[in-house]
Amino acid sequence: MRTALPVLTVLLAIILVWYVAAVAMNATWARDQAARADVTLSNAELVRQTLTQDRPVLPAPHQVALGLWEGLFGQKITSKRSLVWHGGITLSATMAGFAIGTLAGILLAVGIVHSRAMDQSVMPWAVASQSVPILAIAPMVIVVFASAGVTGLLPKAIIAAWLSFFPVLVGMVKGLRTPDQMQLDLMRSWNASAAQVFWRLRLPASLPYLFASLKVAVAAALVGTIVGELPAGATAGLGARLLSGSYYGQTVQIWAALFAAAILAALLVMVIGLIERLVLQRMGLAR
Amino acid sequence: EGELTLQLKWVTQAQFAGYYVALDKGFYEEEGLDVTILPGGPDIAPTQVLAGGGADVIVEWMPAALAAREKGLPLVNIAQPFKRSGMMLTCLKESGITDPKTDFAGKTLGVWFSGNEYPFLSWMNHLGLSTEGGAEGVTVLKQGFNVDPLLQKQAACISTMTYNEYGQVLDAGLTPEDLVTFKYEDQGVATLEDGLYVLESTLEDPAMVDSLVQFVRASMKGWDYAAQNPEEAAEIVLDNDETGAQTMDHQLRMVQEIAKLTEGSTGALDEADYQRTVDTLLSGGSDPVISAAPEGAFSHVVTERAVE
Amino acid sequence: MTVPVIEARNIDLTFQTADGPVHALKGVDLTIDRGDFVSFIGPSGCGKTTFLRTIAALEVPTGGSLTVNGMTADAARRARAYGYVFQAPGLYPWRTISRNISLPLEIMGFSRSDRRDRIDQVLDLVDLAGFGGKYPWQLSGGMQQRASIARALAFDADILLMDEPFGALDEIVRDKLNEALLELWRKTGKTIGFVTHSIPEAVYLSTRIVVMSPRPGRITKIIDSPLPRERPLEIRDTPEFIALAHEVREGLREGHGHD
Amino acid sequence: MTVPVIEARNIDLTFQTADGPVHALKGVDLTIDRGDFVSFIGPSGCGKTTFLRTIAALEVPTGGSLTVNGMTADAARRARAYGYVFQAPGLYPWRTISRNISLPLEIMGFSRSDRRDRIDQVLDLVDLAGFGGKYPWQLSGGMQQRASIARALAFDADILLMDEPFGALDEIVRDKLNEALLELWRKTGKTIGFVTHSIPEAVYLSTRIVVMSPRPGRITKIIDSPLPRERPLEIRDTPEFIALAHEVREGLREGHGHD
Amino acid sequence: MLTAAPILIVWLGAWGLNTWLARFDTRLTRLLVALIFGATILILWEMIVRIYDVPSVILPAPSQIGASFVENRAILWTDFVQTILRGALTGWIIGALAAIATAIAIDRSPFLRRGLLPIGNFVAALPIVGIAPILVMWFGFDWQSKAAVVVVMVFFPILVNMVAGLAATDPMQRDLMRTWAAPYWQSLWKLRMPAAMPFLFNGLKITTTLALIGAIVAEFFGSPTKGMGFRISTAVGRLDLPLVWAEILAAAIAGSLFYGLVALIEKKVTFWHPSQRA
Ligand SMILES: Nc1ncnc2c1ncn2[C@@H]1O[C@H](COP(=O)(O)OP(=O)(O)OP(=O)(O)O)[C@@H](O)[C@H]1O
Ligand SMILES: Nc1ncnc2c1ncn2[C@@H]1O[C@H](COP(=O)(O)OP(=O)(O)OP(=O)(O)O)[C@@H](O)[C@H]1O
Ligand SMILES: Cc1ncc(C[n+]2csc(CCO)c2C)c(N)n1
């Protein structure tokens, strides 16, 4: 409640600015068209036209809302024009990539925390790996995987995994290292084995960090999937939707796809937040 | 029995109506073929997919194919359903361009890349225009996915296909009177577009050649059917478009425009057309697309048997 | 009859740090007998913690010899010869008090029913019966510290090593825990090594007070306490107590240079 | 002649929390005169900190009236009437010791040369001359705490409010700082409000000891010290001192319920 | 099976060497271990490409990539200037400055902070690259549109971090300021800004790679005839894979340097923070 009012106010302000911007940005085209048709526009007429164009430079909020509504609820969800259908395709690749990335991140982190050689070898390159413009070579990655017989959802998922493993790795390394010397010494004083230290101390101690990075990772995975779908000849998914909208100059379609992606991202982060709450509550870590 | 994978050059649209019709109407099946069609995209290089083994046959433009051949990838043209070129430069009349020879200098032109730039580069070479910008040359933009640069006046001219982007410019609200177009055909720099290419090694396998013969035969049947039944063809393309973004109007017009390009083709490559393409590409001045006339870049084995 | 439990002979311990070696312990000689309550007192950095850790085989001395229960310190650690209590409670926030106490028992492979019995027993001992189901953060600092002592007691080692266990608590809570600890020690007859900064605490609790001084860390004085084993809190107002405290303070002052 | 500097009349302070209201202070009545050294002692949570913060206008009482130097507490804060020392040193890690001490002076608009003089002076006063160029983390806890006292002294307010300033230090360092603080107080004649957990510390330092008890926080006893202003450390072994300490302990025990 | 033997031997040998070296844990051996690991990957890559005859249009060998890198250094430099310096860096700086200014502005108003932060967090998690085509349409083909994409991509992560940083001072430090009756700007400048630096740099570091990605990806939606994204897509079309990988290499080096530079500045600015002192 305490945040609802401020958030609504800010949202309202954003929408207002958006309308003004839409009028300003679409006015050129409206004037040009009027000039070509040799008519002069009244101000009211100009505003009306800028907010109802088919190919606006910036669609008005209500146009986007309508496009979104149409896409989400305007048709059967199995229809290729349904954003739910495309969202589902993007979601499945995102989840696959997220799972692969999370697993890889956790395994690497476990290795790094337990082996100094691995820490010193892998960590610097893990940082460098993130400056590889994987998104730029997404189409190539997809072709290369296709040549190895891997097609369909998996190549996209691998791009998603590449982006999502890093936050998990960093968070998990930090988390697995949170137990302080005292807690480790306690374990030692009990003569606990390495496995016992891991399962009973390091892992539970790392969970809050894990969840924090999972939220980042899932958003990153979604970005990866969408970009994997974007120019790489993907035929379905929100990225493909964005691309084809762009290809045919359907700005409303682009924005609707963008918002659908935004909603999907928010949902994913929320779901992880929910799981986090449940798990941490069960562990007595949420107060 | 025979399995074939076809990699398209671009996204699912009526440009490839023949293949989709053949698939949908069961022409491939009749030949005993199991064909998979992979849509392309702006940054899919079909040649790379072919080299990687991701496809058996690709749809590609000849300049790109010959360039790849010179890079050491032994591509062979086995059929050429597109007889004519649909490529052109579309300019805003208000930019004051009337004659390419005199008016391009100092202007900004939109061009497609990723292997689609070769015909344009050849043309500029013909005109003796540098593509490095400046008052004496042209400034080249890597054109994105749509016709916005023209609408937003970011370029004086943009690349368009007769069957596709030109229509989009009109859809956006401009009229033919607002525009000036220069077809590559008319400028004498036309190069062959959508042909079917395979690797040399594929042709050494008799079983594969059999499959290719069946494939080309069925595909040409598809093209014929599409030309005769434009509405149904457009419908089929729409069904196969997974993005759900295409519209009937647009695809119908595309089928009709494409029919003008395939008209008169049996599928067999006309060697005169081939020679004209090679000459255009070779006469590139300082930076030709290919440096020597290719050898064995096409083969009639498949079409000889398919056409009979 | 006195049975030596911990025997340190001429222990040296030097840490190698980036700024050069730090001599944390130098020629430390000490015998602790069964049932002793030995306090270590000395200014910050004099090596009290280091010495306690050495006994627990959490540090390895660079010189000298050390036996615990007649074996090497590390063998004793493996044999789970001691319970160790740190300055901070160090409870695991994701486990309830009971399950915190259960943790070393799980690690040592006690059976479920045995665990339950022991947990109940030590919770009683530290006066926390009924709080087993709470999480650490639901308890006050003093209660947490009692829980951590219970954890160290649960597996019933003969030796208890405590490193400033009450340092963070206020005087009144501290008094209470001191009383309880004495009571426990008398009942169980454990051998206790206890680090503290507080002179009254050291005097109140110990049978022997070891005064240490820094740079390098060594023992400057070992004071045997004349106080009886039975010690009500009021003993702290007696002249014997005050005299002993004074002696300890003097001992400290001697070894103490500039801070 | 006694001049009242701080006058609290029937102060109430209730915090509204998610678990309902917490009565931190209830009917607190106290007058502190110029030159007094008043210690506040009491169990954890009894409102010592809250009361000191109320004097400093860091909390606003929900009832009663409070004047500092004859004005409202907030006006006094704005007039920079007091220096405040927290339990932890609270030095800004990105500033050297000198620049930490300089910070309030910058804020109050002292000139550069004036600042330099004052910094040198207070560094001397707390025996840190030569350490001005060091960063806080390069100093021991005791030295950091002295630096934070220096910072509170630098702008020379008449009132000094200190909230357990030596709580984290070891006994010997604490003794030294206690001596130094007494010395400073005698030399400058400042009025000091001092929170502590330690009975000996309270007795050693104060002219008046205020004993508080919790739930709700109120004053249970105010003890005037018969000790002279001149107090060598040895005074702590005198019968007067021990009797006074005993009185404080009894006062504490009365107000103290279950922990 | 036999062909895999040398690969396995190289791997195990290098790993053994690293395990041994890692025990020393000095600055030099740490560097060595990292370098040996990197070199091993390259050698294995080269071996795999040669032993299994991987076509270079799929995966060129490191030696080919290196050769192409040297041969095309002029092109790589032009692209670097266009994409990294003009697109990414400009956008990053503008975005960071805007985010810092916004953070300071909304920090004064709890109302705005409560309103903007959830939205900021939401937007920070969005697939912002999706707006690249839109921004190319708005800001034209040259680096300005790339910088605009970068501005939008880096703005919110930095904003969120900076706002958190400005709120991160501990209550005692803030109370101290109050006891001195410090005015707003003084406590902002002397307390909250320095205290926010570790958070700010956290945001700045995360966004270095975001900035590169944004600038490069945006070039796929239109660009002049230079730039890393442009070169990569054209070179793929021309099957010049060694050049593609040389560009990737250049981007990775630029990204690592960019990150390293920010980390270095961070070290200088937040030298006092415990994480920097270790
Ligand atoms: N792991 C370590 N590496 C390097 N030096 C250390 C290490 N542990 C302790 N020291 C140093 O050894 C000396 C003794 O430290 P120790 O912790 O034993 O002192 P202490 O008497 O317990 O002090 P305190 O009362 O502050 O707890 C100190 O100078 C300390 O800085
Ligand atoms: N900001 C606050 N909000 C809610 N309750 C508070 C707040 N500050 C203090 N309290 C409560 O007020 C009571 C008095 O707290 P205060 O900090 O004054 O105690 P104290 O005597 O200083 O204790 P300690 O010796 O532990 O420092 C406590 O119950 C505490 O939990
Ligand atoms: C990056 C990019 N490449 C090509 C085209 C244009 N295009 C659309 S269909 C077609 C013919 C292919 O056979 C071509 C060249 C584009 N719009 N964007």
Ligand SMILES: [Mg+2]
């Ligand atoms: Mg210690």
Ligand SMILES: [Mg+2]
């Ligand atoms: Mg307090």
